[in-house]
Every structure is written in structure tokens, then in C-alpha cells.
Amino acid sequence: MILESELVEKLKSDTNIDSAFKELVSLYKERLYWHIRHIVKSHDDADDVLQNTFIKVYKNIGNFKGESKLFSWMYRIATNEAITFINKNAKRLQITNEETQTIAINNLAADVYFEGEAIQLKLQKAIATLPQKQQLVFNMKYFEDLKFKDMSDILETSEGALKASYHIAVKKIQDYLTNN
Amino acid sequence: MKKNSLKNIESGFKVPKDYFENFEDRLLSELALKETASHSGFKLPADYFESLDNKILDAVKNDHKTKVINLFSFRKIAYAAAVAASLILIYNISYNKNEGLNINNIETASIENYILTEGLETSDIASLFSDEDLSEITSVKNTISSESLENYVLENLDIDELITNND
Numbered sequence: 417m418i419l420e421s422e423l424v425e426k427l428k429s430d431t432n433i434d435s436a437f438k439e440l441v442s443l444y445k446e447r448l449y450w451h452i453r454h455i456v457k458s459h460d461d462a463d464d465v466l467q468n469t470f471i472k473v474y475k476n477i478g479n480f481k482g483e484s485k486l487f488s489w490m491y492r493i494a495t496n497e498a499i500t501f502i503n504k505n506a507k508r509l510q511i512t513n514e515e516t517q518t519i520a521i522n523n524l525a526a527d528v529y530f531e532g533e534a535i536q537l538k539l540q541k542a543i544a545t546l547p548q549k550q551q552l553v554f555n556m557k558y559f560e561d562l563k564f565k566d567m568s569d570i571l572e573t574s575e576g577a578l579k580a581s582y583h584i585a586v587k588k589i590q591d592y593l594t595n596n
Numbered sequence: 597m598k599k600n601s602l603k604n605i606e607s608g609f610k611v612p613k614d615y616f617e618n619f620e621d622r623l624l625s626e627l628a629l630k631e632t633a634s635h636s637g638f639k640l641p642a643d644y645f646e647s648l649d650n651k652i653l654d655a656v657k658n659d660h661k662t663k664v665i666n667l668f669s670f671r672k673i674a675y676a677a678a679v680a681a682s683l684i685l686i687y688n689i690s691y692n693k694n695e696g697l698n699i700n701n702i703e704t705a706s707i708e709n710y711i712l713t714e715g716l717e718t719s720d721i722a723s724l725f726s727d728e729d730l731s732e733i734t735s736v737k738n739t740i741s742s743e744s745l746e747n748y749v750l751e752n753l754d755i756d757e758l759i760t761n762n763d
Contacts, residue, residue, distance in 0.1 A: 441652050446645055453638055466648075467655040474656045529639045536637030558629075559636050576612075586625050593632060 420486050427477045437474060444487070445470075447560070448494045454555040455498035457520040457540070459529040465501050469494045488569035495552065495570070517544050535593075542592035546585055553578055554585040 426436035448469060453462040472493050480489055506516040521540050524530045530537075543551055552571065556562045564582075568575045711721075 437656070438649065438653065441649050445648050445652070449645075449648075450638075454636065457638075459638070459640065459644075463644075467652055470652045471656050471659045475659075524637075529641065531637040531639060533637060535633045536635070539633040539636070558626075583622055583625075586629055590625055590629055593629075 421482075424477075424480065424482060424486055428480075433477075437477075440473070440486075441470060444490055448490060450560055451491060451494050451556070452498045454559055455495070455552070456501055457517075457524060458527060461501065461520075465494070465497050468501075469497045472497065484569055485566075488566060491570040499548070513548070514544070538593060538596065539589070541596075542589040545592055546588060550581055550585045550588075553581045554589070557582050558586075 423436055423440060426432040427440065429436075445466070449462060449466050452465045452469065453459065456462050456465055469490070473490055476493075480486065484492075502513055502516055506513045509516065511519075521537070521544055524540060525537060543554060546554060549571075553567065556567050556570075557564070562570075564575045564578050567573075567578050571578065573581075
């Protein structure tokens, strides 16, 4: 596998950018897709946001300073794009972000790309009760299986705070599942 | 025991407060949750990731093309905005011209105020009237009943004044 520094070098050069970008897409598409999907919930929306994310990455790779890892830089762009997407939707429909999310979750029941088991739907509803940052932390750890160290880079929060936040999230979800 | 605690001090390792007290709780709550729902339930269209690479590369290329169109439409918008702005300007100028100073569009209160503060004499006002206006006023006078005229004269006028005016 190609080293991240080499890939960045190639991405910044005019001659190799296309082949390097292809490599970048195939390397990160799945991880970024799932990251986005857990935020926006529907497959079609995730597909849109993922494409926008890669367009942003392609456009801004020249500004990538290398202070953080390419990996966390891309995750940060994906997170921002997904949250901006939710905010835009909320603004368009003139409702709050939380309401947009409730709508997205209610739509899941009829979504062909969602397994219609009651427990999964309940789990999504439980996640939606958490504050936005806690949702991110929970999804990134529970479903995406990211390391706290990497999450700390992406979310620019200390590992300790993330661990505490995750633990609280797990508790709250468990409580929700037993009470509902 | 003493030896053990001595060893602990030597190693310098510390654990967060209540780490061991909460350990089971932390471990078990996550395990329990994973037991109830280990996966998200999200599914994908068949072969989604296989065709994704080309889709993204196309999107990136198209975005570059749109960029050029964007610049062009920006120019169009700029032209349209310039035309609109000049139309508004012309409209404003001609509208302002039409709105000349006219007795009809001055508030009565302002006129009243002007007369009071500028100390206009009755003769000044009289000079503003033409003969026609005066005859109109005369005709108005005729409509006043003799009774009210009599009352007015009795209440407001000095009989001496009337005599002098008759000279």
C-alpha cells in the first residue's frame, strides 16, 4: 500500500493528480460513505454528500498543509459536508435540525436500503435523542470502529473527553432501548 | 502488600479516578448494546462501491466544467444587474422630478405652522388672492344667515370700528 505522504505528494503535483486521486477515492470511499451515511441516514443523500466531499477534497488538496493526517482531514470535510447538508435541508423546510433527523429516521421504515427490523429502527431513534456531537462520537466508535486517537484528530477533541462522551452515549441509548 | 504498593509508586503509572469501579459497567453496557443491535441496518444498492469510483471521477470533472459556466453566468448576472440598476436610477430621477412642490402635497399643519412662525400680515395673505378668489369668498359670505351674522357682529366687533369703516 502506498504511503500517505507519497500520495499527498502526488496529489499536489499537476502530472500525477488524476491517478493519485483515483487511488485516494478507492482507498477512502467506503469508510467515508459509511461515516456520511450514519449522519444523513438515507442512501441517496449519503451518495450526494460523498460526491461533494470528494469534489471538495480534489479542489482543496492544494491547501492541505499536512499538519493533520490526510485521513482525518478528509473525515473532517465529510463531517462538515454531511452536517451542512442537514442544516440546508432544515432551512429549506423551515424546521430544526432535530426535526429533519426525525423525518429522515421515519423515512427509514419505508427505505429499501434499510433492513426493516424493529430493533435497528429503535436504535436509530435512540441515537437521534443524543446531542449532535455525541451522535458523531457514538457512530464513529460503535459502527465505524474508529480508534479514539483517530477520532480525536478528526473531531479535534481530547481522547479522554471522547471516551467519556461515548460512554454516556452508550448509557443513554441503552436506557432508551429498555424504556421504549 | 506493602511491597506491592511500593511497586506501584515506583512504576509511576496512574489510572483515572474510579477507573476500576466503573470498568465492568463500561464494558458490559457496550457489550449488552452490541448484543441487542450490533449492526445499523443500513443497506446498499448492489455493486454500489464498484461503480462509485467512476461516478466520483465524473462528478469531479463535471464540476470543473460547471465552474466555467458559472463564471459566464456570473457575467450575465452582472450585466442584468447593471441594466436593472440603471433602470431604477432613471425611474428615481424622473419620479423625483414629477414630485415638484405643490400646495396639494404640503400638509395643512406645515402651512399653518409656517403662517404662525413667519408672522404673516393679513395684507400679505390678501395679496395672494386674485379678484376671482375674492368674489368666491363674497359668495360664501352670502350663505351665512343674517341671524348668525348679527350674533357675530354683536359678540366680536366694536360698534365704533364699524362706524369708522363706513367712512
